[in-house]
Amino acid sequence: MKDPGLVEYVVIAALCKKNKKTVALKNLEKQEAAYYIVWIETVRFLFNMKSHKLIYPGKLVWWITLFGAMLWIASGLVLSLRPAGDPPHTFRTSSDLVPLLALGLILVGVPFGFRMLTYEKEGGRLFKTVCRAVVISSLLYAFGVLIRNLFFNATGWEPFMPFGFLAFIISWAFLGVLSLKKGFLSRFNSVLIIASALSLLSFNDQYNPYGAVVFGLLMFFVSLSMQHHSPPGKPKFA
Numbered sequence: 019m020k021d022p023g024l025v026e027y028v029v030i031a032a033l034c035k036k037n038k039k040t041v042a043l044k045n046l047e048k049q050e051a052a053y054y055i056v057w058i059e060t061v062r063f064l065f066n067m068k069s070h071k072l073i074y075p076g077k078l079v080w081w082i083t084l085f086g087a088m089l090w091i092a093s094g095l096v097l098s099l100r101p102a103g104d105p106p107h108t109f110r111t112s113s114d115l116v117p118l119l120a121l122g123l124i125l126v127g128v129p130f131g132f133r134m135l136t137y138e139k140e141g142g143r144l145f146k147t148v149c150r151a152v153v154i155s156s157l158l159y160a161f162g163v164l165i166r167n168l169f170f171n172a173t174g175w176e177p178f179m180p181f182g183f184l185a186f187i188i189s190w191a192f193l194g195v196l197s198l199k200k201g202f203l204s205r206f207n208s209v210l211i212i213a214s215a216l217s218l219l220s221f222n223d224q225y226n227p228y229g230a231v232v233f234g235l236l237m238f239f240v241s242l243s244m245q246h247h248s249p250p251g252k253p254k255f256a
Contacts, residue, residue: 086125087237094230127156151189158182191215
């Protein structure tokens with residue numbers, strides 16, 4: 019394993035504190051440390067591509083979004099197979115899958131939001147704001163999940179998770195509506211994005227895990243159809 023950077027050291031220190039250990043990285047449970055460092059490296063990879071002005075080539079957006087959608091489908095299916103709880107007395111076990119949902123949201127929101135920013139001149143200030151909100155809200159949700167798992171043992175309440183999730187739903191729905199209105203995406207894909215935002219409203223890891231499956235399936239179809247339904251004169255996501 020390579021020497022960790024500053025952010026990785028923060029993650030490792032938090033894990034050591036949670037496990038009441040003061041051991042070095044080589045003696046830490048590597049699986050647990052790597053679980054969170056994967057997040058950090060994923061976000062760093064996505065933002066490095068943005069900083070290098072690659073703006074995510076269409077085929078790469080397609081694959082990244084597809085993988086994020088599959089994470090939501092798989093996590094939702096596993097959640098639905100687990101015994102339902104009876105909140106607030108008992109709960110469905112979901113602490114190991116929520117981080118995967120957060121990673122999936124990053125893989126859907128960050129590259130897609132940045133890729134749609136290629137239309138910022140035609141879209142205007144509102145469209146540019148919505149695209150940035152999609153990116154920021156997906157990262158806020160993932161940041162909240164990270165804090166909750168590291169410092170609250172996946173049981174405490176913190177504000178970034180619900181705020182980021184709700185902000186993503188709103189900005190994602192607006193992205194679909196504006197893309198439909200301005201013709202940046204096909205009607206088919208725009209409607210699927212709007213429907214996927216509505217499916218997130220129904221998602222709850224305790225009461226309705228199938229909402230995650232619906233969101234993943236809708237984004238899966240968006241990814242598959244993106245290269246075939248681009249409006250004339252617009253660059254394809256492929």
